[in-house]
Amino acid sequence: MNEWFQGLYRSLTSSPLQHWLETLPAAISQWQREQLHGEFSKWVKLIDKLPATEPTSIQLDPEVRFGSADDIDDYTQRQIKGLLMQFQPWRKGPFFIHDVHIDTEWRSDWKWDRVAPHISPLTQRRVLDVGCGSGYHMWRMLAQDPSLVVGADPSQLFLIQFQAIKRFNPDPRIHLVPLGIEQLPELRGFDTVFSMGVLYHRRSPIDFLHQLKAQLRPGGELVLETLVVEGDEQTVFMPGERYAQMRNVWYLPSTAALTVWMARVGFKNIRVVDVDQTSVQEQRSTEWMTGQSLQDFLDPTDPNKTIEGYPAPLRAVLIANT
Numbered sequence: 483m484n485e486w487f488q489g490l491y492r493s494l495t496s497s498p499l500q501h502w503l504e505t506l507p508a509a510i511s512q513w514q515r516e517q518l519h520g521e522f523s524k525w526v527k528l529i530d531k532l533p534a535t536e537p538t539s540i541q542l543d544p545e546v547r548f549g550s551a552d553d554i555d556d557y558t559q560r561q562i563k564g565l566l567m568q569f570q571p572w573r574k575g576p577f578f579i580h581d582v583h584i585d586t587e588w589r590s591d592w593k594w595d596r597v598a599p600h601i602s603p604l605t606q607r608r609v610l611d612v613g614c615g616s617g618y619h620m621w622r623m624l625a626q627d628p629s630l631v632v633g634a635d636p637s638q639l640f641l642i643q644f645q646a647i648k649r650f651n652p653d654p655r656i657h658l659v660p661l662g663i664e665q666l667p668e669l670r671g672f673d674t675v676f677s678m679g680v681l682y683h684r685r686s687p688i689d690f691l692h693q694l695k696a697q698l699r700p701g702g703e704l705v706l707e708t709l710v711v712e713g714d715e716q717t718v719f720m721p722g723e724r725y726a727q728m729r730n731v732w733y734l735p736s737t738a739a740l741t742v743w744m745a746r747v748g749f750k751n752i753r754v755v756d757v758d759q760t761s762v763q764e765q766r767s768t769e770w771m772t773g774q775s776l777q778d779f780l781d782p783t784d785p786n787k788t789i790e791g792y793p794a795p796l797r798a799v800l801i802a803n804t
Contacts, residue, residue: 562582571770617640633656634662672699683730694706704804727789754799760796
């Protein structure tokens with residue numbers, strides 16, 4: 483497993499992020515020591531069983547597609563699907579691996595289509611994706627030819643899913659570190675920082691915004707996507723124990739209130755570029771995520787309310803600069 487991170491270490495040695503090497507290897511080693519037992523060890527062994535293939539084509543836009551069925555025989559394709567199915571639930575995607583369609587719970591490509599038209603081009607930029615999940619959006623970012631894309635997410639399963647996908651396209655510019663943002667040094671070296679679907683999970687959203695800002699160089703760009711509610715600058719909604727059956731939802735501001743938060747933290751040129759209510763077509767159960775999904779979390783008589791009676795999930799994209 484150590485080889486998963488060696489490419490990132492090499493990339494950092496000659497970049498403005500090189501002082502990350504003073505702490506990153508030790509932090510990842512500590513994380514590894516804590517994962518020695520249980521499902522994680524099994525997953526690592528399963529990744530090693532994925533067949534080595536040579537995709538004849540790599541596509542990152544408008545979908546993430548590595549190779550086709552014509553590159554391999556039927557047995558190998560079934561083997562790939564069987565192994566990848568072991569890494570359920572698949573939340574973010576979709577991916578196409580030699581025509582094996584990983585039909586994830588979220589149509590994350592729909593979110594990317596709402597975000598991408600509004601961001602600065604990523605060509606030759608250093609990009610950080612905080613709370614990157616399995617890395618779907620990182621692959622879409624890679625289509626714009628950045629110099630480096632780093633995702634940060636402490637989940638065991640997301641790291642495994644990312645590494646499983648990367649087996650079929652070992653591009654040296656894309657990496658995932660299994661760490662939370664609070665474990666990252668304040669690098670101030672990234673040109674663009676993405677945070678999509680994280681803010682409402684933080685008990686202290688203002689501290690989180692400060693942490694995001696601390697990763698950006700002067701003049702860098704933040705791309706923030708999060709749950710919001712309708713209202714004015716004073717509107718901030720804190721749900722009860724659950725929101726759409728999620729336990730770890732803390733604060734849902736209006737876009738106006740969130741703009742005030744971001745300005746107080748020191749962001750400039752703040753603009754709301756998209757607001758969209760999540761549909762049951764965008765988030766749903768599939769063969770690759772067989773548990774309950776959004777349809778089960780909405781009021782069966784009113785899709786504009788959650789099962790708890792709160793406003794249904796409304797997501798906004800805000801972009802700002804340091």
